[in-house]
Amino acid sequence: MKATAHTNIALIKYWGKKNTELNLPTTSSLSLTLDKFYTTTSVEPANHDRFILNDQVVDATRVHRFLDILRQQLGDFTPLQVISENHVPTSAGLASSASAFAALTGAVTHELGMDLPKEELSRLARRGSGSASRSFFGNFAMWHKGIDDASSFAESLNAPELPIALVVAEVCDAPKKITSTEGMKRAITSPNYDRWLSKSANQFIDMQHAILDQDIDKIGALAEDNALGMHALNLTATRSPFTYFTDKTQLILSLIQDMRHQGILAYATIDAGPNVKIITTTQEAPKIVTILNHAIPSLKLEIAQSGPGISYD
Template sequence: MSSIYSATVTAPVNIATLKYWGKRDTVLNLPTNSSISVTLSQDDLCTTTTASAGPDFTKDHLWLNGVDQEIEGSKRLEACFRELRKLRRALEDEKRAQGDETVVPLSAFKLHIVSENNFPTAAGLASSAAGFAAFVSAIAKLFELPQSATDLSILARQGSGSACRSLFGGFVAWNMGSEADGSDSSAECIAPREHWPEIRAAILVASADKKDTSSTNGMQITVKESSLFKERVDNVVPKRFEEMKKAILAKDFESFAELTMRDSNQFHAVCLDSYPPIFYMNDTSHAAVRVVEEINKQAGHLIAAYTFDAGPNCVIYYLEENEQQVLGPLKSVLGKLTGWNKKEKISPFVPTGFETRFLEKLSQGIERVILTSIGEGPQDSSAQLIDNNGEPLR
């Protein structure tokens, strides 16, 4: 077999504090509102992707967690392949025009892509965001593209809307843009991880099952059916977008927490206002909300903020200085689950007067705990997921 060219990248999960929900263009994944997210540490949640190209490959292949994925007919994947090859072809043409006849025609080669998540896929943990961010970043690295992270975010967005935010670390804004071709609908970093490194996140995994209603279908139903939706995108989100950026830059956790919880509540209210209603949260999710409220009540101010994406899993943001107050009650009922190895110093503790019935409900529905922190954007990796024949190593 001829030479195989490859590159590997890891990409993070991001969890929105100001939700993206609804599309003004379903083909280009153009949103009806801007959004803001926190990028989480890849030490705990990431997608690793190896992209390879070779003259002997006969067709494009994508393997996700060991399963061969269908590419033909997938408009999102085909769009990413097409646009990335177009950029590589332009680069090759430029180099040849400068007299470089040794440039490898990677744009003409078929691609083999192997991608692996270290967390459940399609369960409301932003797997598609990390997946498409890693997919685009790995091919861009393989193709030696000069485009910026913002430029690549436009491509990643076409695969999965929220993937554009996983092209950056820290606190990230996805500006909805106004151009019909999506050229100004891209992500940018509001503040890097180093700006507010004390932010922590506890993810309570209520279910690792695949969602009943996909995010794509849910958005289409909501845009069409919810009478609350227009008020959200026209008035509520634009105001919150500016308030959330201000809170992040000022490191004002209480404002950040309130905005995060209010937006999560409204996002799910809009889903419930659809017809038929869309249920992403379940009884365990509702118990998690009450537990966070009780934690804040005991503290006398906001030290924890819940948020739920399109799934039942609860993400709780808090500051490192309040870790014992936030995690103590959770560990009292969830301490036997995996995920506490990094927090052995946290004591299981329920304050006097704490409403324990919600903790008991939580203990019946949570199956995994992930404790993590704020993280960086895509990173180059020395890992190799493809063998010398262009096949998955495992």
């Protein structure tokens, strides 16, 4: 059985865990699924669990551990060979684990003959990667933080498709030095963390209204404020402060401000990594690409739009 799931970019971020075993987040989050970045995964019976990523056999402890979690949740099943093609730069802040664990969850459950609701699939995938809970849904999705395993799940916002686009500026595709898990552990030591949680809860509600009102300018402004607030936590952590930003990240942020001053709709959102996603409209996106290409000729740029939910072959 083969499943394809697309990555998603959180417009309202998840950054911190209140239960590491269950992957329960400290914040609810809201994302846009992207068409350009995805993972296709197939599973088949084998003599032992085996993981092949992009044609290379990989000793992935995280995948093996997740398969054992699925066995606990779904009932024991025979060893599987997992073959995965990842069309997302890994560990560079483009949510490669989201599409990867969503595709794996879908492939395993369908191999077992289970046709589970997407909300249930989101609970299962959350144990492998929190962001994966949102990748089962196309367009906009919400992940409710919940208070336990049953109440922490994702669902579609059921919003209309908007002429929204993301210009993805790939600053670096190398694995990041500080993993998301480690970054969250440090961030929660910031004296500003509780204030960010409270603000994020309000932004989660405001973002839903902005999307339903089809106000892309408001969507961008909320997303940028939420993202920059998240990254400020990393800098103010009392335990080993850090940043994912590079000089090129900072330059792109400055260019985005310049574009706004010129009347171009452009807002930044950045996950755990140096890469910048610029929220704009499908009409303005080519103009932004031209400006960035002129300012930073070596920059790799792609335009992504709203993507679909999980699919099966």
